Amino acid sequence: MPSSTPQLPRPAARDASGPGLRPGQTVVLAACADALLILLFAAIGRDAHQRGETVAGVLATAWPFLAGAALTWLALRLWRAPLRVWPAGVAVWLGTVGVGMILRAVTGQTVVLAFVIVALVSLAVFLLGYRLVVAGVRRLRSRRARA
Template identity: 50%
Template sequence: MRNVAGAAVLDAVCVLVFVAIGRASHDEAGSVTGFLNTAWPFLTGALLGWLATRAWRDPARLVPSGVGIWVAAVAIGMLLRVVSGQGIAVAFVIVATLFLGLVLLGWRAVAALVRRRARTA
């Protein structure tokens, strides 16, 4: 996938799905402000991951783009949650790490398979 805007939107959607599922599982799904308050640290982390890895060069690559965006989304997201008084729990860090890894790396793995099959067809 060379479509940089599409990849950036897909990453943002992955983060927003994580937030939506998490808030719904805690019966907090109704507040737009609460949703945005939960989302901004992870979206900021993902954006910084894009910048750090220069993901616009090849946004669908697992390494460095996908891994860098994933690590930044989780690490910076958690740091920003702490700094902004939202707090973190060990279980939340584990779930965020696993879910965001699955979706942020998952779509890139699928894209790699599609590219590989297209080349061999």
């Protein structure tokens, strides 16, 4: 039985894209930023251990973490608010490291405590860092718009 109550329009998402970007573009940009930062993490790590930065080498190092990020995005439907620090940023950070380490372990790659700590800290800076910057910029824009 249909309701006789008129439907009110839904409020805009709290993770609105801002001027010039549609929500779908925000999702693509956030997913690409996550992937690029994970690749950067792998490249920096390979360089620190003098393993060379061949594309194949960086991809071999990064794939477990990229898979972890992708699975987290899908499992938690992070496209709904991809730039929010909480829960999206924290979820993709912990999912990337957690699933990434599990995949490294089951494929015979090294998983030692020092590496887990470095991955947690580095990927927190990368995956949470840009989201914090975006949140700060949005907060400033909001204050200026109200003033």
